[in-house]
Amino acid sequence: MLSKLEELILxxxxxxRADVTAxxxxxxxxxxxxxxxxxxSVFTSLDRLSEKKLVRWKKGEPDARRGGRAxxxxxxxxxxxxxxxxxxxxxxxVGGAGVEGFAWNAPPARGVRR
Amino acid sequence: xxxxxxxxxxGAAIIAPGFGAIWIAMRFLEEVLSSKxxxxxxxAILRSVSELFDRISSTSDRQAAPRGLLIDMCMPPDRxxxxxxxxxxxxxxWLQVHGRRWARIIFHLQSAGSILTFWSDWLLxxxxxxxMFVSN
Numbered sequence: 001m002l003s004k005l006e007e008l009i010l011x012x013x014x015x016x017r018a019d020v021t022a023x024x025x026x027x028x029x030x031x032x033x034x035x036x037x038x039x040x041s042v043f044t045s046l047d048r049l050s051e052k053k054l055v056r057w058k059k060g061e062p063d064a065r066r067g068g069r070a071x072x073x074x075x076x077x078x079x080x081x082x083x084x085x086x087x088x089x090x091x092x093x094v095g096g097a098g099v100e101g102f103a104w105n106a107p108p109a110r111g112v113r114r
Numbered sequence: 115x116x117x118x119x120x121x122x123x124x125g126a127a128i129i130a131p132g133f134g135a136i137w138i139a140m141r142f143l144e145e146v147l148s149s150k151x152x153x154x155x156x157x158a159i160l161r162s163v164s165e166l167f168d169r170i171s172s173t174s175d176r177q178a179a180p181r182g183l184l185i186d187m188c189m190p191p192d193r194x195x196x197x198x199x200x201x202x203x204x205x206x207x208w209l210q211v212h213g214r215r216w217a218r219i220i221f222h223l224q225s226a227g228s229i230l231t232f233w234s235d236w237l238l239x240x241x242x243x244x245x246m247f248v249s250n
Binding site for chain 1: 193195196197198199200201202203204207220224227228229230231232235
């Protein structure tokens with residue numbers, strides 16, 4: 001079972017398709033949560049996901065603007081997509097068809113398709 | 115454990131020679147020279163040390179992005195490379211949003227947080243292994 005942070009990180013990696021850096025994930029989480037996400041927790045979670053074989057990484061090209069350093073580029077695996085799917089489905093099932101008072105469950109505005 | 119000792123030794127290897135050289139020079143002065151010459155040379159040494167520190171602080175230009183020396187020293191090289199790449203990437207964003215002073219503070223806090231999380235995770239993994247070994 002994935003933790004909430006792992007689920008969000010997997011989603012961020014999945015939405016980035018391929019070649020996602022830890023910085024991209026941190027930026028996505030910071031924007032979503034509305035506060036600066038700790039880089040340390042992102043790196044540790046990505047390491048754990050990598051150990052569970054839910055994401056894989058390869059070395060990117062060195063960037064001269066960042067002192068010739070090369071990043072790790074992450075990509076979701078088939079196993080990762082399955083785990084993410086299960087986790088999101090579990091959230092949906094537990095949430096049910098309608099939990100009143102939650103913004104995510106509010107009816108869509110007119111003309112907006114869900 | 116070996117990793118920790120390796121980085122402790124690396125840090126000591128960087129700091130120790132500088133202090134060692136100053137101590138040897140002072141001892142040499144005490145033993146060999148007359149009191150007048152001693153004080154003149156002491157003054158010269160103090161001046162050159164102060165110039166050296168001035169030069170070091172002026173090369174760490176406040177306008178430029180931080181160099182992340184702490185990460186380079188406290189993390190394995192492959193991990194440090196990735197961490198610094200990402201932190202420097204985000205530094206530009208922090209610079210635009212918060213200004214130079216806060217961007218530097220955030221950079222250093224994030225660096226310290228990354229190092230702490232890395233080593234605490236490392237310790238936790240070893241502790242789990244040890245617990246498994248003991249329980250078996």
